[in-house]
Amino acid sequence: MGIKVYGLAYTGSVARVLISLEEVGIDYEVVPVDFISGKIKSPMHLARNPFGQVPAFQDDDFMLFESRAISRYVVRKYKSDLFREDNLKEASLVDAWLDVEYGQFNPPCSAMMYNVIVKPMLGEAIDQQVVDANLEKLKKVLDVYETRLSQCKYLAGDVVSFADLSHFPSIYYIMSTQYGSVFDLYPHVKAWYEKIMVRPSIRKVVEIMSA
Numbered sequence: 001m002g003i004k005v006y007g008l009a010y011t012g013s014v015a016r017v018l019i020s021l022e023e024v025g026i027d028y029e030v031v032p033v034d035f036i037s038g039k040i041k042s043p044m045h046l047a048r049n050p051f052g053q054v055p056a057f058q059d060d061d062f063m064l065f066e067s068r069a070i071s072r073y074v075v076r077k078y079k080s081d082l083f084r085e086d087n088l089k090e091a092s093l094v095d096a097w098l099d100v101e102y103g104q105f106n107p108p109c110s111a112m113m114y115n116v117i118v119k120p121m122l123g124e125a126i127d128q129q130v131v132d133a134n135l136e137k138l139k140k141v142l143d144v145y146e147t148r149l150s151q152c153k154y155l156a157g158d159v160v161s162f163a164d165l166s167h168f169p170s171i172y173y174i175m176s177t178q179y180g181s182v183f184d185l186y187p188h189v190k191a192w193y194e195k196i197m198v199r200p201s202i203r204k205v206v207e208i209m210s211a
């Protein structure tokens with residue numbers, strides 16, 4: 001049966017899982033579950049992800065949801081060093097920066113992407129106040145990143161980790177909007193992002209997302 005990822009590759013959380021799979025170089029299948037047909041809230045999909053969201057993940061008879069937990073499973077199973085699990089302190093720094101991505105970086109990005117990308121697709125009006133407020137929140141987070149990335153090459157230290165790669169989907173989408181220029185204000189953040197973008201796993205996922 002092998003590995004299946006349920007969802008659409010261009011959605012950020014699904015893309016995060018694909019990065020982990022591309023990093024370890026394992027075969028997998030993306031099984032489309034779209035929002036519009038209502039499949040995502042069907043009993044069949046709710047059995048895979050009780051929150052009716054994507055991604056859901058299947059490795060033979062094992063099911064999992066939550067993109068960061070899935071990525072950790074993939075990296076652990078295929079023994080990549082992206083979570084530094086052999087070193088308690090390094091692993092804890094990866095955990096900390098992955099939590100930062102989830103709790104500090106992703107929320108303002110998601111609010112901006114929903115307004116600037118999704119709402120126009122649904123024919124809804126952009127709430128500019130929400131966009132502006134979240135841009136300010138994002139800048140405060142990026143201030144911290146700029147300091148951190150002036151001290152070390154990657155967020156958890158001098159070696160790339162999944163904490164860095166997990167930022168890709170949000171950065172990719174923000175960069176596709178007029179707000180992408182915000183990164184120009186942060187030279188260390190921009191240099192870090194550019195290093196991430198040239199990784200083969202990320203290039204491959206960009207290709208899959210835009211197919």
Ligand SMILES: N[C@@H](CCC(=O)N[C@@H](CS)C(=O)NCC(=O)O)C(=O)O
Pocket residue numbers: 011012013014035040052053054055065066067068
């Ligand atoms: N924390 C979850 C978030 C999942 C998530 O928000 N998925 C979005 C697509 S990126 C979704 O399924 N949205 C549809 C919905 O919530 O109804 C994860 O990382 O897997």
